[in-house]
Amino acid sequence: xxxxxxxxxxxxxxxxxxxxxxxxxxGVRGSTLSFWLFTGPFLTGLAVFVYIPIGWSAYLSFFEARxxxxxxxxVGFDNYTYMLTNDRFTDSLVTFTVFAAFIVPVTWALxxxxxxxxxxxRFMRAFFRSVFFLPTAVSFVAASLIWKMSVFSGVRFGxxxxxxxxxxxxxxxxxxxxxxxxxxxxxxxxxxWLQAGFYMILFLAALQNIPPELYEAAAIDGxxxxxxxxxxxxxxxxxxxxxxVVLLLLVAAYQAFDEFFNLLSKxxxxxxxxxxxxxxxxxxxxxxxxxxxxxxxxTVLICGVTLVQGRFMGFGRNEDSR
Amino acid sequence: MSALxxxxxxxxxxxxxxxxxxxxxxxxxxxGNTGREGGGSGKNLVQYFHAYGEAGTEQAIKRYxxxxxxxxxxxxxxxxxxxxxxxxxxxxxxxxxxxxxFHPQIQMVKSGQVAPLDDIIDPVKDDFxxxxxxxxxxxGKVWGVRMIDDPQFLYYRxxxxxxxxxxxxxxxxxxxEAAAKLTTGKVKGLFLGNTITPVMNPLIWATGAxxxxxxxEIAYHTDEVAAGLGKLRTMFKAGHLLLDxxxxxxxxxxxxxxxxxxxxxxxxAMPVIQKALGDDIGIIPFPVAAEGGKPAVTxxxxxxxxxxxxxxxxxxxxxxxxxxxxxxxxxxxxxxxxGFHIPPRTSLAASATKLKSGLPAEGxxxxxxxxxxxxxxxxxxxxxxxxxxxADSVRKGGDPExxxxxxxxxxxxxxxxxxx
Numbered sequence: 001x002x003x004x005x006x007x008x009x010x011x012x013x014x015x016x017x018x019x020x021x022x023x024x025x026x027g028v029r030g031s032t033l034s035f036w037l038f039t040g041p042f043l044t045g046l047a048v049f050v051y052i053p054i055g056w057s058a059y060l061s062f063f064e065a066r067x068x069x070x071x072x073x074x075v076g077f078d079n080y081t082y083m084l085t086n087d088r089f090t091d092s093l094v095t096f097t098v099f100a101a102f103i104v105p106v107t108w109a110l111x112x113x114x115x116x117x118x119x120x121x122r123f124m125r126a127f128f129r130s131v132f133f134l135p136t137a138v139s140f141v142a143a144s145l146i147w148k149m150s151v152f153s154g155v156r157f158g159x160x161x162x163x164x165x166x167x168x169x170x171x172x173x174x175x176x177x178x179x180x181x182x183x184x185x186x187x188x189x190x191x192x193w194l195q196a197g198f199y200m201i202l203f204l205a206a207l208q209n210i211p212p213e214l215y216e217a218a219a220i221d222g223x224x225x226x227x228x229x230x231x232x233x234x235x236x237x238x239x240x241x242x243x244x245v246v247l248l249l250l251v252a253a254y255q256a257f258d259e260f261f262n263l264l265s266k267x268x269x270x271x272x273x274x275x276x277x278x279x280x281x282x283x284x285x286x287x288x289x290x291x292x293x294x295x296x297x298x299t300v301l302i303c304g305v306t307l308v309q310g311r312f313m314g315f316g317r318n319e320d321s322r
Numbered sequence: 323m324s325a326l327x328x329x330x331x332x333x334x335x336x337x338x339x340x341x342x343x344x345x346x347x348x349x350x351x352x353x354g355n356t357g358r359e360g361g362g363s364g365k366n367l368v369q370y371f372h373a374y375g376e377a378g379t380e381q382a383i384k385r386y387x388x389x390x391x392x393x394x395x396x397x398x399x400x401x402x403x404x405x406x407x408x409x410x411x412x413x414x415x416x417x418x419x420x421x422x423x424f425h426p427q428i429q430m431v432k433s434g435q436v437a438p439l440d441d442i443i444d445p446v447k448d449d450f451x452x453x454x455x456x457x458x459x460x461x462g463k464v465w466g467v468r469m470i471d472d473p474q475f476l477y478y479r480x481x482x483x484x485x486x487x488x489x490x491x492x493x494x495x496x497x498x499e500a501a502a503k504l505t506t507g508k509v510k511g512l513f514l515g516n517t518i519t520p521v522m523n524p525l526i527w528a529t530g531a532x533x534x535x536x537x538x539e540i541a542y543h544t545d546e547v548a549a550g551l552g553k554l555r556t557m558f559k560a561g562h563l564l565l566d567x568x569x570x571x572x573x574x575x576x577x578x579x580x581x582x583x584x585x586x587x588x589x590x591a592m593p594v595i596q597k598a599l600g601d602d603i604g605i606i607p608f609p610v611a612a613e614g615g616k617p618a619v620t621x622x623x624x625x626x627x628x629x630x631x632x633x634x635x636x637x638x639x640x641x642x643x644x645x646x647x648x649x650x651x652x653x654x655x656x657x658x659x660x661g662f663h664i665p666p667r668t669s670l671a672a673s674a675t676k677l678k679s680g681l682p683a684e685g686x687x688x689x690x691x692x693x694x695x696x697x698x699x700x701x702x703x704x705x706x707x708x709x710x711x712x713a714d715s716v717r718k719g720g721d722p723e724x725x726x727x728x729x730x731x732x733x734x735x736x737x738x739x740x741x742x
Contacts, residue, residue, distance in 0.1 A: 269718065
């Protein structure tokens with residue numbers, strides 16, 4: 001996908017440049033006006049819904065702000081000390097890391113696998129593509145409730161327990177009992193079901209963009225079809241898409257909230273940072289100061305990780321990355 | 323590429339349509355039903371209720387509201403298990419409810435979120451259960467009008483107990499034993515909720531301890547409570563508790579569907595249970611959990627509060643007075659026609675024939691003999707801290723002492739903020 005997009009953009013830019021040189025030059029004032037006309041509404045929205053809240057949150061983090069968002073007691077770095085020494089907040093960072101370590105590679109592999117299979121289909125391709133893509137349209141909340149109340153319910157007529165019952169396995173409390181941590185199975189499987197299809201479409205598009213000449217040339221050079229071709233032709237050709245998919249998956253994992261919130265109730269475990277901050281700031285505690293401090297810490301962490309990742313994976317660097 | 327482009331185009335048009343819809347969203351929200359326009363006398367009120375499980379409750383609340391002439395009252399019926407969070411965050415916004423139901427908690431008073439209601443309660447103060455008045459009195463003022471009292475206790479199936487050859491348990495040890503004996507292939511012994519948290523307070527009371535002392539210091543952290551948590555863990559680990567049930571403890575489904583022999587639930591579920599199981603149902607308080615302890619019942623319930631920042635506080639108070647103080651017919655209907663609740667008004671409780679005999683009468687007796695009312699100093703943040711104790715020690719199997727220590731830190735921080 002990114003390959004096509006950026007190639008197309010480059011071509012467009014080229015044409016545009018040519019056209020400007022050859023054709024009439026629009027007035028400077030006109031283009032400034034259009035610039036503001038087109039970006040103005042977006043920038044206003046960005047400022048009102050993104051930058052002001054971030055600034056407000058940073059401001060709140062230095063105040064004692066309970067049950068109010070217009071606080072008056074300045075407490076300096078107290079909220080930061082509290083959050084950084086708060087086991088639950090630091091645990092949530094660990095939870096997130098574990099979750100990302102599971103979900104990112106598994107979704108990557110599954111969606112690539114699905115894409116390869118659908119790509120090879122000679123008939124009903126559109127049907128299978130849609131079938132795998134459809135879960136993307138389901139809301140996380142609805143899926144979580146189905147997973148919780150019917151698929152992985154702990155009673156004897158829950159789907160998973162019924163199935164295991166045929167093999168004489170005792171009923172399992174999938175979500176209530178954290179030992180063994182079955183709840184990860186529930187959380188990972190629901191997200192996998194919901195998002196694998198979307199990334200499959202990305203891979204499918206990239207697969208269809210690999211020039212058939214490459215495979216022909218490889219075949220002539222004696223590369224065996226199957227693993228060898230996949231390893232040396234397909235995978236390298238998918239590099240740009242893979243990088244984008246991994247990045248998107250990481251972002252999605254960072255934003256994970258719904259399934260954790262709906263599947264796990266009244267636990268002290270299995271809470272990624274956003275859920276933890278929700279409970280601190282918006283839940284029963286209504287501690288907007290501590291919650292904002294946590295949000296600022298999280299923001300700093302995300303910025304750091306993104307920068308490091310950009311260095312290693314070369315995302316954002318232009319042509320030399322592929 | 324050429325094969326792609328047609329689907330590419332349609333995908334792009336889908337995206338464009340989606341973006342267009344997203345842009346329209348806020349506009350639609352502006353025109354939506356905010357309950358603020360037209361009708362009635364031109365004055366408007368918004369009330370928040372959590373979703374009661376009993377059939378007909380939502381219609382009833384809306385019917386009462388419609389009968390009020392003084393204003394156009396619209397009802398938000400909040401579904402889901404996190405009514406607290408939704409209410410608390412709504413109270414900070416301009417769209418906050420004018421009146422809402424909740425439990426008496428001191429932080430709402432300290433942060434100026436609720437208005438004192440002495441002027442509307444004073445004339446009928448003597449007609450209220452004194453315990454309900456006491457639990458709503460903070461700094462000498464009354465802050466809420468109790469609508470219903472909801473005792474919570476253990477339901478059990480006498481037929482199943484008889485089959486297992488046991489008596490209704492009188493101590494926590496006997497409860498552990500009973501849960502084991504009552505667990506068979508298809509039926510679990512006991513259901514204490516999916517999170518086990520509903521019995522945290524009863525456990526504390528049944529050991530003879532309390533959540534806080536009279537001078538608002540931590541009182542729940544005792545060796546007996548730690549030992550009690552250990553016993554809950556025994557049942558949890560042994561697989562004698564029903565877990566991950568599709569309907570949680572406040573719903574009698576687990577009992578009526580024959581999934582368990584005993585369940586912690588509320589008096590509200592009694593009509594449904596009696597209808598499903600007939601005579602095969604009995605109730606007991608949470609059994610004694612330590613020497614010197616007493617059986618315990620949670621006297622929960624819901625009260626009406628007025629948002630101190632409501633646009634028209636007097637109008638909101640007027641409505642609360644009209645419905646929950648003057649309209650005894652509606653109060654009786656609310657307490658007895660759907661689930662069973664004990665009316666906090668002594669005059670209504672006296673005339674409630676449905677609660678005068680059989681199992682409901684036993685429920686009222688448990689409420690009077692063993693019930694513990696809300697302590698307004700025990701706030702939501704502290705409740706959540708003890709829920710963490712249950713999670714850590716009963717579900718995760720950690721050391722109860724360590725879990726209680728952790729809760730002490732949170733509760734201590736709260737107490738310091740509230741009382742200095």
